[in-house]
Amino acid sequence: MPEGPEIRRAADRLAAAVAGQPLLRAHFASPALKQFERRLPGSRILTITPRGKALLTAFDNGWTLYTHNQLYGVWHVAGPGERPETSRSLRVALETRRASILLYSASDIELWRSDEIEGHPFLQRLGPDVLDTTLDVATVAARLQSPAFRGRALGALLLDQGFLAGMGNYLRAEVLFDAGLHPTLRPRDLDDAQTTRLAEALLSIPRLSYATRGIEPTRGMRADYLAREGQAFRFRVFQRDGQPCERCGTPLERIASQSRPLFLCPRCQPGRPPK
Numbered sequence: 003m004p005e006g007p008e009i010r011r012a013a014d015r016l017a018a019a020v021a022g023q024p025l026l027r028a029h030f031a032s033p034a035l036k037q038f039e040r041r042l043p044g045s046r047i048l049t050i051t052p053r054g055k056a057l058l059t060a061f062d063n064g065w066t067l068y069t070h071n072q073l074y075g076v077w078h079v080a081g082p083g084e085r086p087e088t089s090r091s092l093r094v095a096l097e098t099r100r101a102s103i104l105l106y107s108a109s110d111i112e113l114w115r116s117d118e119i120e121g122h123p124f125l126q127r128l129g130p131d132v133l134d135t136t137l138d139v140a141t142v143a144a145r146l147q148s149p150a151f152r153g154r155a156l157g158a159l160l161l162d163q164g165f166l167a168g169m170g171n172y173l174r175a176e177v178l179f180d181a182g183l184h185p186t187l188r189p190r191d192l193d194d195a196q197t198t199r200l201a202e203a204l205l206s207i208p209r210l211s212y213a214t215r216g217i218e219p220t221r222g223m224r225a226d227y228l229a230r231e232g233q234a235f236r237f238r239v240f241q242r243d244g245q246p247c248e249r250c251g252t253p254l255e256r257i258a259s260q261s262r263p264l265f266l267c268p269r270c271q272p273g274r275p276p277k
Contacts, residue, residue, distance in 0.1 A: 004071065006133055006168020007212035009052045012077050016057075016103045017050040019079045023098035025061070026082070030111070031093045038113055041065070047096070054128045054167030056110075058119060059096070066116045069094065070124065075108025128167040132208040142166070142201035146189040157185025157259035160204075168208060172240045175265045177203045179239045184266070184273020185259050211235040239265040 045063040059067040090106035160174040180203040243256035247267040
């Protein structure tokens with residue numbers, strides 16, 4: 003599943019294609035949304051905004067389209083009236099004079115009144131977004147040590163969208179490695195310096211990924227990604243099991259955490275299971 007940086011890059015790409023333009027045609031595969039094929043054309047797409055791993059597409063007629071890609075959904079940008087050849091099922095098509103944006107294979111698609119969208123159950127459960135530029139280290143550190151989160155193992159906590167929205171599996175691995183922490187540790191096991199280091203990594207790594215990478219992780223990717231301002235995001239542990247740790251040379255390991263693979267250095271990330 004794409005993580006926060008990939009969702010935000012997708013939102014940027016979609017907005018660049020159609021934001022501010024009048025909608026010529028709309029298509030919805032769901033029978034429950036067919037009425038909007040008549041109601042949306044003529045309105046303008048105001049914004050396309052990521053919220054965690056969901057996208058909100060706001061129209062100037064007071065409606066907002068909520069979509070969540072889940073595991074299989076994917077957005078494409080195409081020319082007006084164009085439909086790429088694919089075996090995927092087209093779920094949403096929004097067409098302007100300049101471009102079409104097309105959502106394939108997603109199943110979580112709804113239209114809400116814009117003044118009510120914050121009441122959506124998914125949005126209600128989200129914590130602060132890791133890519134929100136107003137979110138700072140002190141706030142994240144305080145959140146880590148709050149009663150709701152301080153007793154939970156980091157391997158589980160860092161996937162919980164109610165803690166910080168936009169985190170996911172590759173970010174979890176890279177953040178824990180950067181902070182030098184084992185996934186079985188809990189925030190209450192950490193001293194002040196460790197808490198601060200983890201809070202810094204929870205902000206800096208997703209933001210660096212968004213700024214310099216913006217593509218979905220696959221095994222075998224090159225590490226020398228496009229750099230900006232002398233920095234580039236690269237996998238230091240994710241999907242690198244068996245390879246030497248860049249810090250100490252110890253072979254990296256793959257373990258299971260929350261029914262998902264997690265990659266770490268057993269020497270740089272020491273820890274004991276909670277008692």
